[in-house]
Amino acid sequence: MTERTTFFDTRIEFLKGVGPQRAELLNKELNIFTYGDLIQYYPFRYDDRTRFHTISELDESLPAAQVRGRLRDWYFEGEGPKKRMVGTFTDGTGTMNLVWFQGLTWLEKNLRRNGEYIAYGKPQPFGGQFSIVHPEMDNISPDTEIPRGFYPVYSLTEKLRKRHLDSKAIGTIMRNLLEGAYPHIRETLPDSLVQQFRLVSKRDALWNIHLPQNQAWLVQAQRRLKFEELFYNQLRLIKNKLLQKNENPGQVFRNTGLVTAFYKDHLPFDLTNAQKRVLKEIHADFVSGKQMNRLLQGDVGSGKTIVAFIAMLMALSNGAQACMMAPTEILADQHYEGLKLFADVLGLNIGILTGSTTTKRRRVLHEELQTGKMQIIVGTHALLEDTVQFQNLGLCIIDEQHRFGVAQRAKMWAKNEETPPHILVMTATPIPRTLAMTLYGNLDISIIDELPAGRKPIKTVHKFDKHRSEVFGFMRQQIELGRQVYVVYPLIEESEKLDYKDLMDGFESIQRAFPRPKYEVGILHGRMLPYEKDDEMKRFQKRETHIMVATTVIEVGVNVPNASVMVIESAERFGLAQLHQLRGRVGRGADQSYCVLMTGYKLSKDTRTRIETMVKTNNGFEIADVDLQLRGPGDLTGTQQSGVMDLMIADLAKDGAILTVARESAQKILDDDPHLVLPQHAPIRNHLDALRKEETNWSRIS
């Protein structure tokens, strides 16, 4: 191999303090092979050893504290695996316990009674006193240097620790590396950015991320490295998107005849400013000559349907056809019903195609789509079948995109052989802007961040299971007022027998509490046949049932404006996004709506945060932000999108502000210099090369 070798390609076994055996361990355990790999192995946190606490100042909320004092004495307690050594530690302001479970023989031999120590660890209250379990102990003698500063803590494996490669040891090795590497570290950002954002140099950043001189330096080092990481992440995404856009011409929809006609005589309400803005963004795409790939985010009830319809009119005004694809039959039906109301007044031909469309009807639809007689088609996956051909498909709207994959989107593209249709993906699951920018860096984003005027926010309360009779009373009261109620049970996996039993038990107890003939209770779950589900839904829509007991099959899209109460059983078992989706089933009419979250008494900290967030806000974006904090970005999207999410230091849940400026900077540089040929952009070219090389190395390893 004739690879260009640099200092950073040197194998770590040649580093002072490493050697062949440790090198092999680091290779195997952490995938660290070269100086370059090691220097990029950043600490995941730092021990703050800059300040001391007295025992009287200790507080449960401290993540860790260091206390200087005297180890008066120790004794043993417990038997077998519970055997522990308890030391009495004092500092003139109080007494605390130091507790050890392991290495007792060694400790007994090495600790000195009445010796002076610095004990470091997490203080926990226990029996009226604080104690630290397995504290780090530093012996103080007149000539010891008292540790002060921020100490890096690296994520390490048990195997490494057993071979004495702990954070302290890695820190020492790192110091050796940094001393040698310092002159070899090249700047990876152009001078203009370093100046503009007052970033510290790459050299200083690498030094201080491992061995911070003080907290201010640590913060600057983190800011610099996060910026760099996000800048290159966005630069690459934007570069790819530019390439992609150039490859895809799009139909131009300049005529707006049908839109004007609709606005003039048939618009059922004033559009919100957000709806108008989004329509402007879509229109700009339609006249750009390039294919639109746009993500439309809008909370439940924000009015995406009419935006979709008006976008369709833009296509239709230019002789093109439009389709809308939904993830389920229920949803497709509802879209069809909603769109048909608008389409009929304009005399447009609209159809629906789902799994239950008869063969006979299908034949008609296929023919009308192919000849262009039918202008709008709504449907499920059935639309993807090869037999569905259009005369000229100009716009494809995909609802609830997380259920459709990229492959399916590509299938829709192929439905117009001349020019691929414009694509509008709609989702009611708000994704925090920071995440959307990174995940969908190649989709443009439109957001409806405003609800139609006069909407009453849904009132959300948290009730414990034992208050069920109170909740039933409230349900009766609402039914008395003519409203309808959903009661939702978790049924995550439709096969889970226990869940199914819960649902049935719940159904029976509700039937007992709401007896016939005064009340009608319906049920909806995944084990029912499609026509049974349909019947139940229709009965509820026609107000023949007062209460709908259901599983999450009602999560998406169902629209019954008269339903004003959503009771969620075992709410602790739902994720935030799902709770928010479920709540969105109510609050669709003019009446005040309510959401009741039922839980048991024992709740984890995260669950409490989820419930409190739901009670506090109706804003989907705020909820998505909390969800991102709780779960992390990988979880939120269900899949780790390759490359995009491989961030080593930036945290999408926290570094939104940095991401925004990094993206703007990347955009501006590519606008000015699309091929990065200007001399001042040499650092970017070099670093992109290095990143590419690193990636090929990684693919070789794994």
Ligand code: ADP
């Ligand atoms: P979603 O974004 O959840 O799909 P919909 O499009 O179903 O929302 O709209 C929810 C309800 O709000 C519908 O009944 C719709 O007719 C109504 N709506 C939409 N836009 C407006 C508006 N600008 N003013 C008043 N009502 C509106």
Ligand code: MG
């Ligand atoms: Mg909708």
